[in-house]
Amino acid sequence: MHRGGRGFGHGHGRGFGGRHRDDDEGRGPRRRMFDSGELRLVLLKLIADEPRHGYDLIRQIEELTSGAYAPSPGVIYPTLTLLGDMGQIEAQQSDGAKKLFAITPEGQVELDASKDVVDALIARLTAFGEERQRTDSASVRRAMGNLKQVLLNRLGQRDLDDATLHAVVALIDEAAQKIERL
Known part of the structure; x- marks a missing residue:
């Protein structure tokens, strides 16, 4: 059983949540x-x-x-x-x-x-x-996974127009700014 780190490192490693890979x-x-x-x-x-x-x-x-x-x-x-x-x-x-x-x-x-x-x-x-x-807290990983899945689902829809895409980008940027200010 090998555990290790995402971040930097080679060898069998698991990172801040998953198995380490070079890419x-x-x-x-x-x-x-x-x-x-x-x-x-x-x-x-x-x-x-x-x-x-x-x-x-x-x-x-x-x-x-x-x-x-x-x-x-x-x-x-x-x-x-x-x-x-x-x-x-x-x-x-x-x-x-x-x-x-x-x-x-x-x-x-x-x-x-x-x-x-x-x-x-x-x-x-x-x-x-x-x-x-x-x-690496479980709640942060869960929230990031949830956001990723919602984005993949929503951005994968064919009826996505430019206005909606820009609104999504604005929401992500706003969330990032609010987190940065915490």
């Missing part, structure tokens, strides 16, 4: 959640906080984003392999088949050298989650 309902591609090397630093930080399994890392990122984004195992595990190859993490003995990863002294040096970047990344994930919480 979300025709509005164009979204920004990637992590640029080159950023996921590696986030994982290193989370592992430095406490040794973790791969799935725990996915859940922790999902928690930071309030469920808006969760990287796929296909992104997490190769990054963990890279961190291991770089000598920045190592697998520890663990109960069961899951590997428990811990930071190495080399990894701590890298993390310390990248502290400002890491802090900004964690802040970005947290802000992303806070944004989701503000915009």
Whole structure:
């Protein structure tokens, strides 16, 4: 089960209400959640906080984003392999088949050298989650869906004249202005 975020991000993600896609309902591609090397630093930080399994890392990122984004195992595990190859993490003995990863002294040096970047990344994930919480209420989604359906039905009618179309546009603009002023 993968959850994640609309907004920005690749991987298996669900956004502010639905499954993440690169082309979300025709509005164009979204920004990637992590640029080159950023996921590696986030994982290193989370592992430095406490040794973790791969799935725990996915859940922790999902928690930071309030469920808006969760990287796929296909992104997490190769990054963990890279961190291991770089000598920045190592697998520890663990109960069961899951590997428990811990930071190495080399990894701590890298993390310390990248502290400002890491802090900004964690802040970005947290802000992303806070944004989701503000915009993902069920009543707002219901109202937006209702408006969308009414618009599709009304605008799809063949007898729609220019005056009615302009009236619809004016109502939408008025609603947007009133919401903005709240």
